[in-house]
Amino acid sequence: MKADTLRGHLDALLLAVLDGRKLHGYAIIEALSLRSDGALDLPTGTVYPALRRLERAGYLASEWDVVSGRKRRTYRLTRSGQQALAAERAEWREFTTVIGGVLRAEA
Amino acid sequence: MKADTLRGHLDALLLAVLDGRKLHGYAIIEALSLRSDGALDLPTGTVYPALRRLERAGYLASEWDVVSGRKRRTYRLTRSGQQALAAERAEWREFTTVIGGVLRAEA
């Protein structure tokens, strides 16, 4: 997949993967890879800043866990984040309808 | 639709709208608006530079028409552009499958 087709959809992915569960950054990257059958392999320089941005926006909340001496910052959706996820999903549907419609149209 | 969700997909739209017909820039903007039921209303500052970029890339060819004293630069797909369009369509399918899969997945 071309590099920055992702632009504008990363937030949706991150919110979606946190829907109904708490995960830390590294696990989020793995979860996205799993769910996409390896198609998504996001670099840490993409994911970590995005998570902090979403937290600043109030969509995520984080806390430090220490598991066997190892520090993990686990993220979870806030109520506001769940609304944002719903909005992102609606927008995704609209987006695919619009672009898909143009790409499929006959001349 | 949010502003730059379009990023990385504009080329596909432009190639698709020129599939099987010649159009000039202004008409391309109108055609995209029509095909998307008004959802796409691209500014000229987006479309014109993109068309020139695609021409430089060899995907489009242009010529000046003069219709009732008015200059129009009409674009058409080159053979290479048709291949690019096919590639863009394939990529679009992959892209929607991957992102859509993650967005729809249960926790």
Place this chain on the structure above:
DNA sequence: GTGTATATGTAGCGCGGCTACATGTAGTAG
């Protein structure tokens, strides 16, 4: 003790779509 997997983070680049502006013609409303 060396290497690999796990884990988090930042600085700065690059690109592409957008805003805002500049320019000019054709038709029409008054």
Place this chain on the structure above:
DNA sequence: CTACTACATGTAGCCGCGCTACATATACAC
């Protein structure tokens, strides 16, 4: 004939964000 609107093309520069590259540190296997 003048003003306004639709048509038509184009450029300069901003801005946001995903990516590259790098820095840092622990647990575990060999």
